[in-house]
Amino acid sequence: MNERPVRIVLDASAVLAFCRESIHVGEVIAEVADEDCVVGVPVMCLAEASRGAADADRLDLLVNHPAVEVLTVDPLSWRALAVVYDTVGRLDAACALLAAVDSGGYVLTGQPGLYAGLAGGGPIIVF
Template identity: 85%
Template sequence: MTDRPVRIVLDASAILAFCRESIHVGEVIAEIADEECLFGLPVMCLAEASRAAADGDRLDLLVNHPAATVLDVDPSNWRALAVVYDTVGRLDAAAALLAAVDNDGYVLTGQPGLYAGLAGGGPIIVF
């Protein structure tokens, strides 16, 4: 375990962008690492992104990054996950949002429309 906070949670679109060598996602990851914080990778987002990722090596690089932590949904939060899923329409995006809220962080996304139904726009950062 670590005491470093999770500041950013990458959704599937951000994970895919990293695999496609997006400088924008890479810069955010570098900033998080420089601040000695963590970025979260929800398991459901990794699974979704892996379906479309042509470069499995970059996906492994991301997962094994020293500032990365793989996140799972706490089973006791299943109702909250269901409510968020109903709002955003995708289980992986719901997991990312729930992880961001649970960690007082933000979701990094290239698909802000997924989160358009959230009050106030939600804790979203668009790359």
């Protein structure tokens, strides 16, 4: 486990964008690394992105990047996950949001509509 703080969490749309060589996602990862922090990538978002025909080599590059930490949901947080899932309607997006809230960071997304039901817009950054 990494001891550096998670500042940004990539949802599945951001993972897919990285796999498509999006400069926007790559720049965010570089900026977070420059701050000696990490980008979190929930395992559920990796799984969802792989379904979207993501480039397996680029997924491996992302997972093995020194400024990236693959995140799992704490089993004791299952109730919070269920509430967030009910709000956003997708388990992968719920995992990303819960990780961002738990770390005090933000979700990087290309699909802000997923998070439209959040009070105040939530901790969302759109690329």
